[in-house]
Amino acid sequence: MDLNRRLFMTLSLMGAAGLSLENYAEANSGVKRPEHAMSHMMNWPPKPKGAPPDGKGNYREFHIDVQLMTHEIVPGMLIHTLGFNGQVPGPLLRVKEGEWVKVNFRNKTPLMHTIHWHGLTVPYAMDGVPYVTQPPVMPGKEYVYRFKAEPYGTHFYHCHWGTVLHMHAGMYGGFIVESDNDPIRKKYGYTREYILILSALDSNFIRNELNNMLQRMAQRMTLMKAGRLDSWTTAHFDSLDDFKSALKRGFVPPYARSRRAQASLPSPDFFTINGKSYPATEPIHIRENETIRVRLMNAGSENHHMHLHGHDFLHVCNDGAPLTHPIVGNTLPVGPGKTADIIIKGTNPGIWTFHDHDTRRVTNNGMYPGGCLTTLNYDGLQSHFKPSIALDE
Numbered sequence: 001m002d003l004n005r006r007l008f009m010t011l012s013l014m015g016a017a018g019l020s021l022e023n024y025a026e027a028n029s030g031v032k033r034p035e036h037a038m039s040h041m042m043n044w045p046p047k048p049k050g051a052p053p054d055g056k057g058n059y060r061e062f063h064i065d066v067q068l069m070t071h072e073i074v075p076g077m078l079i080h081t082l083g084f085n086g087q088v089p090g091p092l093l094r095v096k097e098g099e100w101v102k103v104n105f106r107n108k109t110p111l112m113h114t115i116h117w118h119g120l121t122v123p124y125a126m127d128g129v130p131y132v133t134q135p136p137v138m139p140g141k142e143y144v145y146r147f148k149a150e151p152y153g154t155h156f157y158h159c160h161w162g163t164v165l166h167m168h169a170g171m172y173g174g175f176i177v178e179s180d181n182d183p184i185r186k187k188y189g190y191t192r193e194y195i196l197i198l199s200a201l202d203s204n205f206i207r208n209e210l211n212n213m214l215q216r217m218a219q220r221m222t223l224m225k226a227g228r229l230d231s232w233t234t235a236h237f238d239s240l241d242d243f244k245s246a247l248k249r250g251f252v253p254p255y256a257r258s259r260r261a262q263a264s265l266p267s268p269d270f271f272t273i274n275g276k277s278y279p280a281t282e283p284i285h286i287r288e289n290e291t292i293r294v295r296l297m298n299a300g301s302e303n304h305h306m307h308l309h310g311h312d313f314l315h316v317c318n319d320g321a322p323l324t325h326p327i328v329g330n331t332l333p334v335g336p337g338k339t340a341d342i343i344i345k346g347t348n349p350g351i352w353t354f355h356d357h358d359t360r361r362v363t364n365n366g367m368y369p370g371g372c373l374t375t376l377n378y379d380g381l382q383s384h385f386k387p388s389i390a391l392d393e
Contacts, residue, residue: 044134048123051146052100059102059146060095064115066159067108071170073270074277074364079203080210082109082159082169088275089197089299090157090173095149097179103145105137111217112136112161115145117175118337119155119320122147128160136161139217152179153320154295154339156197164301165209168201168266170275172299183322184293188314188343193293194284196273198334198372199300200361202266268302271361271371278362278373284354287379290346298334304372307331307357310348311376317341331357344376351383352376 052058069083084090095101107113114136116128126147130136137143159171174195184190232251237243247253273281286292294313298304308330315327319339326343334340355362355373364370 045125061102065106065108074280088170092174094176097152099149106142107137114160116160130161149177156297190291190293197297198304200268200271200302205266269365281374283375283377286346288346296340304334305357308354310352314343349378
């Protein structure tokens with residue numbers, strides 16, 4: 001079996017096992033493991049071809065960690081979650097096209113994590129997919145990502161281990177690759193820009209699955225220290241044939257109905273822009289006759305159909321790439337993993353709603369209005385609407 005296939009089997013059969021290759025190698029020497037994959041991964045990460053030496057000025061350097069934290073989605077709704085640098089979303093990374101980037105990533109949680117650079121053409125060892133391009137980063141450990149910033153445009157990053165939970169839990173952040181010859185700025189001359197990262201979360205799923213994952217990880221660390229790890233306790237097999245052979249001998253896979261009473265996929269009850277649900281979302285500001293750029297990123301699992309009242313906008317970039325023929329509209333679908341850039345011109349002074357037109361996603365725990373909703377506010381404009389209650393006598 002070739003290396004890629006061996007690593008793929010490690011990913012697909014061991015994804016929930018909570019075991020890194022680094023610590024696996026330190027466990028009981030009798031544990032069966034894919035030696036070629038192990039030798040390939042033990043000195044990870046390799047330095048990418050063409051990467052400059054470490055030294056002052058050679059890299060745009062960032063320090064990112066992951067922490068267990070509390071996060072307020074909306075006033076009165078506080079959850080325990082995960083966050084890059086203790087915040088949701090994680091820090092916005094903004095670099096120049098062609099710059100070499102170095103990200104020192106440290107895991108400050110009892111779980112395992114990686115970072116995937118979504119939409120960036122990084123060397124494969126920097127892509128952040130556990131057991132395919134790297135071992136997951138164990139508790140207290142660090143991984144150094146190095147890559148050249150390309151292509152131009154709007155991108156984002158997120159954890160790729162336990163992805164369903166970790167992205168629901170807020171492990172995502174924006175990544176902007178700028179150009180000195182920015183075609184969008186050159187053509188439209190925008191003066192301000194806004195980043196809107198769309199997501200959805202199931203607060204019950206986060207609480208239950210985070211507790212379960214912490215418990216499973218503690219159990220596996222105990223087994224590791226006791227030298228009691230084997231292919232069955234880790235669900236780790238060298239190949240599909242080895243996996244089938246274990247099934248014939250009585251191995252019960254983690255996804256079997258006898259081991260899972262019911263599916264535990266999330267059903268979101270809060271929908272967020274930059275980690276907040278309305279009315280805690282930040283408004284977008286514009287002046288009359290001003291042109292602004294809004295970068296939309298969908299870092300969650302739901303489709304969002306963003307609709308702006310009172311204006312048409314220009315859809316100018318798709319997944320970071322400028323569109324040859326921009327599209328005029330007032331509603332734009334942004335699917336999971338997609339990014340889209342729009343240009344808004346200040347032609348109609350007012351205070352205008354900008355929201356997901358699937359109104360199920362404009363709710364907080366089922367109550368409307370809430371969720372994925374913000375406003376476009378013209379600077380200096382005072383609303384004529386007085387939100388007081390008056391009863392006719």
